[in-house]
Amino acid sequence: MSERSLLTWTVKISSLAHSGFGEEGLKLFNQLKLEGVELCDYAYAGAVASCAVLGSLDNGQQLHSQIIQLGHDSSLSFGNALITMYSRCGLVEAADIVFLTMPYVDSVSWNAMIAALAQHGHGDHYARLIDLLCRDGMFLEAKNVTESMPFEPGTPIWEALLASCRIHGNMELGIQAAHRLLKLVPQQDGTYITLSNMYATLGKWDEVVRVRQLMRERGVKKKPGCSWVEVENMVHVFLVDDVVHPELHAVYKYLEQLVHEMRKLGYVPDTKYVLHDMESEKKEYALSTHSEKFAVVYGIMKLPLGATIRVFKNLRICKDCHNAFKFISKVVERELIIRDRKRFHHFRNGECSCGNYW
Template sequence: MRDSYGISPDEKHYARMIDLLCRCGEFTEAKDLIESMPFEPGAPIWEALLAGCKTHGNLGLGIQAAERLLELVPQHDGTYVLLSNLYANAGYWDDVAKVRKLMRDRGVRKEPGCSWIDVENMVHFFLVDDTKHPEVQAAYKYLEQLGLEMRKLGYVPDTNYALHDMESEHKEYAISTHSEKLAVAFGLMKLPPGHTIRVFKNLRICGDCHNAFKFTSRVVGREIIVRDGKRFHHFRDGECSCGDYW
């Protein structure tokens, strides 16, 4: 960048590089890069590190990154969510409760996940565990039947994304009610055969939903496009255009 283009890397460039390293689990190299930066690391750096720690279950380093983030941006809900998820994946439910209490005490609210789809020029919205949409019960039944076909192909629900201390069967139900699954199911029910399903979500798609949609695209033989809070995911024939870089 410096030699060829005369550009000095700023914090955004470092954050992208640290994100890449952490996604690969290269935490030693990521830490070395942070320490070599010509300026003090800000929130984007620590958030990239925390996200990578959550993905790979690096609890110790993740807590350090979260502590720095809470000092820099104490009102950012994403930090609390990532830290809570990190504890939940490790089975530290008491710590999960402490993080959620800290959010309440500080008046920080998590943005609720919401997904929507346009069917016949009408936008239909779904929330997690939705009960308000007039046809949501039909969507739940459709997902049950679809799940049976997906399991025949090897799909196994990833209950690590059920971030509450509950029995295994309850965890499976919890992740089956995610808003993006309901929106996709509604689209499959309502749109003509062969029609591409296009769903939007305000937050990042969860890992189980991402995996489930790969299996769904194989079962129904249709293309599914999900635009989440980070990027487009184009599911077709059991694969995603992001190469699982979600």
């Protein structure tokens, strides 16, 4: 095989992995190996990236062992791929060991490690520092940390700054972070939604419209929010503004009862995060139709008394739902475990394991 052909196949493997087609990328890699093609460290990095997409720890560890035997374990691209693979397979400690033993690192290495720590709730490096500064109202210092890093801040850093500003109330800096993210990852729908949320919080409805228009122009489609809960070996899926689930009427009635009890404990719906200019009562109703609330309530209704409620959501949980679940966990005296796009949240007795950082 010519050097040009090998480069073409290597790029193909990497492209498949980074486009989410991990199975296809790994199949192509294995096919080339069976044909006796001598693959370089970049091809191995692409194969490891495929394992990260699939969450295939066994294959990833085998590739790690193989490249050590080949003497390419000092490869920067392979090391960066290993960090992501081990993290996505749940072994953040292994990712940390890879990072610490790499002969040299670059901005990709730093950002991959920060993303790994943040995903597992151990964002105690730059991302955690940024949040702590924002919690104390030191937003200028947080911005300075971001701009003075020894590497070019990537997506995880700007996401940390955006999340911190969103949670702790600095919309101006949050909007700046969102615009930086839109340049780095213009097809990531979550950034547009968060930016719209912040403009809505400020009452800048013209800007909300402008962000939506930008999404249309770039062909970015908002993923419809959905959440699911398993009851008696059957997965029940709920959509935002759901009208499909056969027991939805009973779910909503029970949710109304819960909200009544939650208000006695001090719960107030956070209508700032409704992306529409409407009356307050309608905003409260809009919040009550979020898919994760339906899934949690259905689990409470159907699972045995005292059983832990486990709900999965395809998008990031909103601030109102996060606050509501703290109150619900106290009212029903149950643990609620919610897995959103970013992390696991364990709600117990009115508190969340994330410490209000997600």
